[in-house]
Amino acid sequence: MLCEKCGIKTVVIYTINTGNVCDKCKDEINGVNMTPEEWESLDYFSEYEKWGDPSKMKLSIVRAMDDLRGYVGKPIHIHCGWENRTTGVHPDGIAVDFHIEGMHVIDQFLAASRFDAFNGLGVYLWWNNPGLHGDTRQNKLTSDSRWGSVKKGQYVPLDKIFFELAIKI
Numbered sequence: 001m002l003c004e005k006c007g008i009k010t011v012v013i014y015t016i017n018t019g020n021v022c023d024k025c026k027d028e029i030n031g032v033n034m035t036p037e038e039w040e041s042l043d044y045f046s047e048y049e050k051w052g053d054p055s056k057m058k059l060s061i062v063r064a065m066d067d068l069r070g071y072v073g074k075p076i077h078i079h080c081g082w083e084n085r086t087t088g089v090h091p092d093g094i095a096v097d098f099h100i101e102g103m104h105v106i107d108q109f110l111a112a113s114r115f116d117a118f119n120g121l122g123v124y125l126w127w128n129n130p131g132l133h134g135d136t137r138q139n140k141l142t143s144d145s146r147w148g149s150v151k152k153g154q155y156v157p158l159d160k161i162f163f164e165l166a167i168k169i
């Protein structure tokens with residue numbers, strides 16, 4: 001099969017973020033993995049949080065989380081990072097679900113929105129601790145790069161109607 005990015009005929013791997021691309025193009029799109037040295041260099045996080053498999057996490061999203069943590073000045077609890085799923089962008093190692101302690105979920109969203117890195121942002125109202133999904137996908141201008149979730153398994157546009165519900169929690 002032909003890689004959709006470089007056009008070379010090889011074994012291609014499909015992911016939601018990359019489409020059907022070769023290993024090399026997949027790495028170019030998703031960026032480099034965290035190394036033990038990179039984990040050491042962070043200001044706030046370590047590989048011992050709930051990243052799934054820390055070696056499969058990409059530098060882009062972990063750095064963005066560390067920057068966000070520094071900006072908000074409050075603890076951030078990681079719910080999950082890399083996951084072996086067939087849907088979404090967690091299998092690419094570019095996504096984290098989390099909540100920021102002591103911040104309303106709307107304020108969490110506004111804080112994360114300041115960072116260019118978070119191309120994908122989802123707002124989850126139904127979690128025990130309402131929080132965000134953040135990821136460093138390729139494109140933030142697609143309609144599916146922003147969403148809200150009021151109930152498990154239900155996703156809605158991040159619009160006025162959603163924020164009217166969010167403001168009540």
Ligand SMILES: [Zn+2]
Pocket residue numbers: 003004005006007008021022023024025026
């Ligand atoms: Zn390629």
Ligand SMILES: [Zn+2]
Pocket residue numbers: 090095096097133134
């Ligand atoms: Zn997620």
